[in-house]
Amino acid sequence: MRIIIVGGNHAGIAAALRIREEYPDDEVIVFEKKDEITFVSQTIPLFLMGHQDIHSQANYATPQEIIAQGVDLRIQKEVTNIDAKKKLLNFRNVLTQHEHEISYDRLIMAAGSYPNLPPTGGKLNETLFLLKERKDAEAIEKFISEAHHAVVIGAGLVGVEIARILAQRKMKVTLIQSNARILDKYLDENAAIEVEKQLEEEGIDVLLGTRVLSYHTIEKKIWSRPKIEVETSSGKKVRADGVFVSVGFRPNSFLLAGQVETGDRGAIVVDKYMYTSDDSILAVGDCSTTYMDLTGENIYNPHASDAFRQGLIAAVNIHEKKQEVAMTTGTYKFNMDGFKIANTGITLNQAQKYGYDADEVHYQNHYLERGGKYIHESIAKYAPAEKGRKSHYSSIYLVYEKKTKRILGVQVLGTVDISQYVNIISLAIQKNVTVPEIEYTDFFFEHGYKNPLGFTKILASLVREKERESGRDGKEEKSDEVK
Numbered sequence: 426m427r428i429i430i431v432g433g434n435h436a437g438i439a440a441a442l443r444i445r446e447e448y449p450d451d452e453v454i455v456f457e458k459k460d461e462i463t464f465v466s467q468t469i470p471l472f473l474m475g476h477q478d479i480h481s482q483a484n485y486a487t488p489q490e491i492i493a494q495g496v497d498l499r500i501q502k503e504v505t506n507i508d509a510k511k512k513l514l515n516f517r518n519v520l521t522q523h524e525h526e527i528s529y530d531r532l533i534m535a536a537g538s539y540p541n542l543p544p545t546g547g548k549l550n551e552t553l554f555l556l557k558e559r560k561d562a563e564a565i566e567k568f569i570s571e572a573h574h575a576v577v578i579g580a581g582l583v584g585v586e587i588a589r590i591l592a593q594r595k596m597k598v599t600l601i602q603s604n605a606r607i608l609d610k611y612l613d614e615n616a617a618i619e620v621e622k623q624l625e626e627e628g629i630d631v632l633l634g635t636r637v638l639s640y641h642t643i644e645k646k647i648w649s650r651p652k653i654e655v656e657t658s659s660g661k662k663v664r665a666d667g668v669f670v671s672v673g674f675r676p677n678s679f680l681l682a683g684q685v686e687t688g689d690r691g692a693i694v695v696d697k698y699m700y701t702s703d704d705s706i707l708a709v710g711d712c713s714t715t716y717m718d719l720t721g722e723n724i725y726n727p728h729a730s731d732a733f734r735q736g737l738i739a740a741v742n743i744h745e746k747k748q749e750v751a752m753t754t755g756t757y758k759f760n761m762d763g764f765k766i767a768n769t770g771i772t773l774n775q776a777q778k779y780g781y782d783a784d785e786v787h788y789q790n791h792y793l794e795r796g797g798k799y800i801h802e803s804i805a806k807y808a809p810a811e812k813g814r815k816s817h818y819s820s821i822y823l824v825y826e827k828k829t830k831r832i833l834g835v836q837v838l839g840t841v842d843i844s845q846y847v848n849i850i851s852l853a854i855q856k857n858v859t860v861p862e863i864e865y866t867d868f869f870f871e872h873g874y875k876n877p878l879g880f881t882k883i884l885a886s887l888v889r890e891k892e893r894e895s896g897r898d899g900k901e902e903k904s905d906e907v908k
């Protein structure tokens with residue numbers, strides 16, 4: 426059987442290698458339009474912070490390594506047309522411009538996504554910047570060396586990261602967010618406020634509840650950089666050297682438009698086996714939909730963690746539907762230098778929106794730094810950080826369903842990295858684990874700490890306390906009910 430994969434990044438390469446392993450007799454051809462594969466976009470912030478070399482550390486595999494494993498990988502070949510009825514595909518050699526045609530038995534669409542771009546002006550890589558590809562990182566590095574003031578539009582995962590990096594690189598930064606809080610897809614209000622304070626401490630001007638109406642180039646003097654003016658819904662106009670647009674991604678699904686079912690934001694709709702509405706075509710990664718745990722939706726949710734898993738599942742199911750994809754809990758960690766954020770599941774806001782009768786507990790831990798090590802200082806609830814002393818801390822929010830005590834989500838943040846707890850909670854959500862169950866699970870004893878229980882057990886005791894205080898545990902009446 427001939428299997429053709431369109432796109433040689435995370436989803437496409439994961440699928441190709443797994444097909445090689447599962448079905449060694451099949452022919453696997455991958456078309457990738459660029460001259461590289463497996464480019465990790467998360468390397469862009471690390472490169473701009475000076476932590477990683479975009480030239481040598483941004484890819485986890487070379488074309489030669491993939492070809493050596495028996496995959497017919499064809500780089501610099503762009504797929505230009507797909508005829509699903511005839512099972513034919515056209516591709517162009519990007520160097521010679523020659524066009525060719527090839528047939529397939531199965532097609533895996535792994536063509537990824539593009540950054541969303543509002544329609545107003547600015548010249549790309551001069552006054553207007555995106556974050557996705559290697560060339561974007563190189564253009565931004567040049568901009569930082571020449572410019573002074575940047576406007577970042579959109580305070581999601583990518584926008585917050587780039588705003589912090591630009592500020593750390595000594596630029597004046599204005600971060601504009603249309604919603605009431607930053608990172609509202611990932612964090613609840615109080616957690617978001619903690620991050621907003623951190624950004625403000627770092628000198629970033631955060632404009633909340635503000636929409637960008639337009640941005641355009643206002644002057645271009647000889648020997649100097651052009652300036653951009655951003656008009657906002659509050660009437661405020663911001664002049665800057667460049668605008669960074671980070672307002673999400675859109676699926677690259679147009680080659681199959683009208684040939685397979687598309688859904689949320691134009692993403693290719695897939696079933697739980699990664700099959701599209703055409704039974705010879707599968708779709709994976711940023712061009713397709715994702716099944717979300719807890720909300721049950723099949724929506725557009727472009728993330729690398731899903732792209733990998735979906736690639737593997739498509740490979741396993743390429744001959745017959747054998748294995749359902751595990752639902753996505755939504756587990757992310759941000760590359761924030763000196764300040765960590767990670768989350769999984771849903772926020773309290775989202776839980777309420779989807780009809781869960783939910784609540785949230787919060788725990789904050791402070792640390793002293795001694796000899797380069799963090800010493801667990803105290804339970805912050807009983808001994809809050811001294812005023813005026815900049816302390817190291819970690820903050821953790823747990824969302825749960827009141828009646829069943831099922832865990833629905835967790836958000837962790839702070840200057841000390843406790844993000845690994847998030848992976849544990851992701852598994853707990855997938856397995857429908859309740860708060861009491863996690864309290865009684867055998868986790869190691871955290872000796873050396875003032876509270877040796879570990880975060881999961883401390884959170885469980887806070888849930889018990891909250892349920893008791895509210896009278897929901899049946900042991901104590903609510904104070905207003907007593908009256």
Ligand SMILES: Cc1cc2nc3c(=O)[nH]c(=O)nc-3n(C[C@H](O)[C@H](O)[C@H](O)COP(=O)(O)OP(=O)(O)OC[C@H]3O[C@@H](n4cnc5c(N)ncnc54)[C@H](O)[C@@H]3O)c2cc1C
Pocket residue numbers: 431432433434435436437456457458459465466467469470502503504505535536537538539556557583677709710711712727728729730731732757758759760
């Ligand atoms: C700055 C940044 C930070 C991020 N951080 C995180 C994070 O912390 N956690 C997380 O989970 N996700 C993160 N993401 C998202 C993540 O990078 C994407 O979800 C992931 O790249 C999707 O992989 P993919 O293979 O589906 O698609 P893509 O990476 O978009 O790759 C698609 C490939 O298909 C090729 N292609 C497209 N059209 C054609 C064609 N017609 N012919 C041939 N080839 C074609 C493209 O050249 C590309 O190589 C981040 C993204 C960015 C930009």
